[in-house]
Amino acid sequence: MDLNHYLELFIEESKEHLQTINDELLKLEAEPENLTVIQEIFRSAHTLKGMAGSMGFEDLASLTHQMENVLDMLRNAKLKITSEIMDCIFQCVDLIETMVDSIEQGGDGKADVSEVVMKLELIQDPSRAGHLNPINREAAATQKLLVDEYQLSVIDEAKKTGNHLYQMTITLDEKCIMKSVRAYMVFQAAEEFGEIIQTQPAVDQIEEENFEQSFTLLLLSESGIQDIQKQLLNISEVKEVIVIEKTTQELEKNRKSAARDEGNPTQSNNNSSGEKKKPRSKSIRVDIDKLDQLMNLFSELIIDRGRLEQISRSSQILELSETVEHMTRISTDLQGLILNMRMVPVEQVFNRFPRMVRDLAKELDKKVHLSVAGEETELDRTVIDEIGDPLVHLLRNALDHGLETTEERIAAGKPEEGNVLLKAYTSGNHVFIEVADDGKGINRDKVLHKGLERGIVSQEEAKKLTDQQVYSLIFSSGFSTADTISDISGRGVGLDVVKTKIESLGGSIMIQSTPGKGSIFRIQLPLTLSIILSMLVKVEEETYAIPFSSIVEITKITKEQIATIHGQKVIQFRGQVVPLVFLKEIFHVPSVENHFAGEGLFIVIVKRGEQTAGLVVDSVLGQQEVVLKSLGGYLNNIYAISGATILGNGEVALIIDSNQFIQ
Incomplete structure (x- = not known):
């Protein structure tokens, strides 16, 4: 029998069972007397063993079988949970994960399990077999x-x-x-x-x-x-x-x-006609590539819809207008459905962190409690795939550099156990993810001193920086306040990578910190990256799209309202000095003869964190949903351009990444 057909299903289900085992083991470590948790771990291990055996992965099945024996003794109170037993089971799970990863990469899933198996056998009572009670x-x-x-x-x-x-x-x-x-x-x-x-x-x-x-x-x-x-x-x-x-x-x-005896439990186990059948699952597994293909096809439909709407407006044919209006309603509902199909709970990313925090806390010899909230919050699959690594960096830094040692916490009058909160929630068209700790906070003076030492800021600039701007210095490349370099590192190592990755997803990150009380790293992400609501603007004869999520307000000014400070053109807007960015100059847009720009200038105020800038355009066409398309491999890293879209008239409009205008 060809088992390759079932391989993908085996890998997927194995990962689910391993995640369940990891989660339940963490619960068991906190509640060692909870038999329900042990039963749940045993069931997952038992299923995993059967799956591995039926697929022919003998090393995997053998290791899981020995782990199952120990779990069986725990649930039958023949063994008492100790830290040594927990460490050994965690080691088993790590080895099983390695073997499953090997299978996923096309390997044979083989590994040297003899050492771990020996540990498991030593844990078991040698006379265990004699105490089993086969049915006589x-x-x-x-x-x-x-x-x-x-x-x-x-x-x-x-x-x-x-x-x-x-x-x-x-x-x-x-x-x-x-x-x-x-x-x-x-x-x-x-x-x-x-x-x-x-x-x-x-x-x-x-x-x-x-x-x-x-x-x-x-x-x-x-x-x-x-x-x-x-x-x-x-x-x-x-x-x-x-x-x-x-x-x-x-x-x-x-x-x-x-x-x-109506309460006889045996009755529920037979095949009599009165037996209640389990309801069938109403969900199916869909290949991710098929969802991506569906999204691409729908994106083309959105482009054609825009074209039809434009033709309808210009033709003034009643029947066409009614048909296009109905098609717009249907396609809008379809768009919502397809986007929802691509939405995935952040739990898929969050559920791997409790185990990581547990192991890291032991390595650092710190007592840490991780709280997770909002794991049901949903994000587009493309965002989910990319957000894991930045969160790993933030959590590792929170444990290593954010939380104090046990002795330092006691001296500061804090509980021995440090708290780290991983939280997700939705607000408008954005998802926010927070990593918070109740540690010592960020030392503003130390960060500023490092910034001056490395030449990131000058003495004059340092005097004007707000706390938020000082904290943002730790996102500079290679910046670290750690006194010694370790595998886990200090607060700044890797945070430049975090910032780059989040901004590549169209998001932003900000920091709040209170000395002695802790820090909060807040990530803002778009719900989806595929279809975005944008504002279409004109610069000469060129059309550009600015993502709606970046826009604060649109205003119109006269040229007399523009001032110059230190060579930078600015305007006064709602009590704030806003620097201007002339898109015509930035993108070298050629002037068109007899081009009429109208009286005054349109300013699109965009925001990144706490900072703002004004994009100067000739006119504003209106808002429209656009399909974000990559520019391809030959046009990488174009300044302030994140992609392109095709408009209803067939014209290509570049999508502006306004974050790059704000430093």
């Missing part, structure tokens, strides 16, 4: 399988033709790593002798390996007990087969007894 003959004899009236009538008719009714209890070897496969082989072998009437547990539970080492079935057969036993015992990893002949009177007695 007496237990098998008292095992009750419930049948309905129809099944009883079938059994009665079969007995009249010389068939026997056998109750068979099959016990698999403790080391069996593919129980569902062995059970299927048992079913196949048993059906060679007759007809299976009933199983305990139900067939779907056996297929999901939702049973211990034993399962029971009822078989109608003309063959003898010894022949059936011999055949089933020949199946690999079948440890014991107990076959007992049953009478219809015994089955009838069991059925009536169960009917009187």
Whole structure:
């Protein structure tokens, strides 16, 4: 059987189970007596083992099997949780993740698991096997399988033709790593002798390996007990087969007894007609490339819609106008649906950080509590794919340089355990992600001194800088306030990368800090990067699009209102001095003869963080949704241009990245 078809599903589901195990292990470390958490970890490990075994990844299945044994002892109170056991299980999970990553990259998933397996075996009680209680003959004899009236009538008719009714209890070897496969082989072998009437547990539970080492079935057969036993015992990893002949009177007695006892849990495990079926899942997995292709096709539709709207306005044909209006409504709804399909909860990024914080806190010998809020907040998939690394940098810096050591916190009158908050929330057309800590805050004087030392700011500029502007210095390339260099680094290492990445996503980052109380790093991101609402403006005969998210206000001034300060042209706007950026000069737009710019100048006020600038344009055409298209590999890193779009008249308009005008 070709398993490559299932490989992608195996990788995806393995990652989900590993994430569940990681999350639950962190809960277990905080609540070591919580059996519910152990059961959840065990279920995920058990499923992962079965999946690995069925796909033929033996090292992965073997390691997970040994980990499952330890978890089984924990849930049965044969072991007590210690930090050594937790560290060993975490080590197992790390190794399993490495093996799954290897498989995803096209490898064979093999690894040297002997050392970890030895640790797991040492944790286990050597006499564990002797304490297992496989179903013995007496237990098998008292095992009750419930049948309905129809099944009883079938059994009665079969007995009249010389068939026997056998109750068979099959016990698999403790080391069996593919129980569902062995059970299927048992079913196949048993059906060679007759007809299976009933199983305990139900067939779907056996297929999901939702049973211990034993399962029971009822078989109608003309063959003898010894022949059936011999055949089933020949199946690999079948440890014991107990076959007992049953009478219809015994089955009838069991059925009536169960009917009187409505609370009998056995009833929920049989295949009777009254069994409630689990509702089917209403979700399907869709390949990401297909979603991207759907978005690209819809983007073309948006361009054509704009063209049709323009034709409709100029033609003044009533039927065309009505049709275009209806098409606009439909396409707007379709756009919302497609964008929602691409939206992914930030939980997919957030859920890997609790484990990272736990390991980093141990490495730094600090007590840290990570709180996560707003993980249900949704972002476009393209943004989700890129935001993980910047958040890793911010969290590592919060732990290493933001939070004090235990001794420093006690001396400052703070709790020993430091707090880090990772929070996401939506506001308007933006998503905000905050990384906050209750540490010592950013030392303003130290940052400013480093800035002066490195020549990032001059003495004259330093006197005028606000706290926010001083804190922003730590985003300068290579800037660090750390006294010593470590693998984890100081507050500034990597933050220039963070800033660059976030701005490439059309976002921004700002800092709030209070000495002695902590810092907040706030990231602002657009909901989506594919279709953006923009303001179309004209410079001479060229059309440009400015993202609406950057615009504060649009105003019109006369040339007399423009002043010059230190060679920079500025205007006074709402009590603030705003520097002007003349797009015609920046983009070298050629002048057109007889071009009429009208009286005065239009100024588009744009904002980046706390800073503003005014973009000088000839006219404002109005707002429009545009499709963001890349300029391709030959036009990389064009100053202040983030992409292009095609307008309804077929004209190409460049999309302005206003962030680059504000330093």
